[in-house]
Amino acid sequence: MAVETVRVKNIGLRGVTVADTRISFIDGEKGVLIYRGYRIEELAEKSSFLETAWLLLNDRLPDRQQLESFSRQIERSVELPDYIYECLTKLPKDSAPMDVLQAAVPLLAMSDPELADESRDANLRKSIRLIAWVPVVVTSWHRIRNGLGPVPSDDSLSYAGNFLWQLQGKRPDPEIARDLDICLILHADHTFNASTFACREVVSTRAHIYAGAAAGVGALSGSLHGGANARVMKMLARLEPEKDIAGWVKREIDEGRRIMGMGHAVYKTMDPRAAILREMSRRLGAKLGDKKWYDLSIQVERAALEEFEKRGKSSIKPNCDFYSASVYHMMGIPDDLMTPLFACSRIAGWCAHMIEEKFAEAQEKPALYRPESEYVGHYCGNMGCSYQPLEARKNV
Numbered sequence: 001m002a003v004e005t006v007r008v009k010n011i012g013l014r015g016v017t018v019a020d021t022r023i024s025f026i027d028g029e030k031g032v033l034i035y036r037g038y039r040i041e042e043l044a045e046k047s048s049f050l051e052t053a054w055l056l057l058n059d060r061l062p063d064r065q066q067l068e069s070f071s072r073q074i075e076r077s078v079e080l081p082d083y084i085y086e087c088l089t090k091l092p093k094d095s096a097p098m099d100v101l102q103a104a105v106p107l108l109a110m111s112d113p114e115l116a117d118e119s120r121d122a123n124l125r126k127s128i129r130l131i132a133w134v135p136v137v138v139t140s141w142h143r144i145r146n147g148l149g150p151v152p153s154d155d156s157l158s159y160a161g162n163f164l165w166q167l168q169g170k171r172p173d174p175e176i177a178r179d180l181d182i183c184l185i186l187h188a189d190h191t192f193n194a195s196t197f198a199c200r201e202v203v204s205t206r207a208h209i210y211a212g213a214a215a216g217v218g219a220l221s222g223s224l225h226g227g228a229n230a231r232v233m234k235m236l237a238r239l240e241p242e243k244d245i246a247g248w249v250k251r252e253i254d255e256g257r258r259i260m261g262m263g264h265a266v267y268k269t270m271d272p273r274a275a276i277l278r279e280m281s282r283r284l285g286a287k288l289g290d291k292k293w294y295d296l297s298i299q300v301e302r303a304a305l306e307e308f309e310k311r312g313k314s315s316i317k318p319n320c321d322f323y324s325a326s327v328y329h330m331m332g333i334p335d336d337l338m339t340p341l342f343a344c345s346r347i348a349g350w351c352a353h354m355i356e357e358k359f360a361e362a363q364e365k366p367a368l369y370r371p372e373s374e375y376v377g378h379y380c381g382n383m384g385c386s387y388q389p390l391e392a393r394k395n396v
């Protein structure tokens, strides 16, 4: 079948449907997010991160035995191979955690005994190892850079509880561990966002899923994507002593800067995850007896929405990063680990999408992504420009 050329360019693929998927669905007008048929609100209330990860990978909810087996497989895989831990100890201590994670993913590939096995089952097992390893890289790196030894994982804790335990070295408050588990559910997938698309694009070349996951980490690190949560926290810290929040917001927008954690490429109304996180931020502030960050977030949200309204941009609303910042901060997560924590959750969605892409589970057959571009550079005809020897060239 001849492929018709469609000219849609320089808009970051907004509104362009590039593939079918069975994994997640967003209704940006109504603020709906669905994973494999289930609404995010219901999963946040009733599910656990590992159950949600299984759902994303397997297209249905697990039964008890499947979930227990999945949890055991994750627990068995959490130990980092020695040489990777060794490598981490050699890195400059001021390395950004997202750079460390992006570097660690291909190192993990090298220790995967099934790397060359491209069967679906092997890719599922590789996904389990990635879901187990990513948080351990993040917590190990944080402890190494602070001169602290590793904390062995504790099988009695949830995935989120174990993250807090291995990061902080103290027993997590069960309510806080549950809240973090909910955060991980909320961030686990989000259709064809930039990092997921990067993962899918890489594996469409038949590269292994570690290559795709490394690309996903790189894409997630940017401030317009997963990097926004840490930037929101920076903004809140800066605004703590500020008396005129509305004036600050107006100046930022007037000067062409973006209010981090606001706006979304797909949602034109409130991001449903932000609504859950806003309530979590309020609840956590009340529990910990410090509502400062929640109150400040509310003030910034109000001021920004008013300002956007005045400028005819009323569809810009808080996204998931806006309230996850204060939530993570109150949980004791350092600012520069907020985006790596996002990766600890999104790794589940990335793996589900990479498997779907590799095995064409939502389309007729696998297809290599290969868009067109329009050349707008120098052109001297099909024979090319006349090449001048180096001595004859003088650039001004």
Ligand SMILES: CC(C)(COP(=O)(O)OP(=O)(O)OC[C@H]1O[C@@H](n2cnc3c(N)ncnc32)[C@H](O)[C@@H]1OP(=O)(O)O)[C@@H](O)C(=O)NCCC(=O)NCCS
Binding pocket: 014, 223, 224, 225, 226, 228, 253, 257, 258, 259, 260, 261, 262, 263, 264, 265, 266, 313, 316, 319, 320, 321
């Ligand atoms: C996420 C984001 C890239 C989506 O943007 P988008 O809907 O595709 O739209 P664009 O980037 O084309 O922006 C459209 C307009 O809205 C403005 N805008 C969008 N988000 C804005 C924000 N957070 N603050 C101020 N202005 C914003 C843009 O400046 C642009 O204005 P212009 O038309 O006058 O040039 C954008 O909202 C953003 O940069 N948000 C801040 C970063 C963030 O929170 N990222 C996490 C996303 S989950």
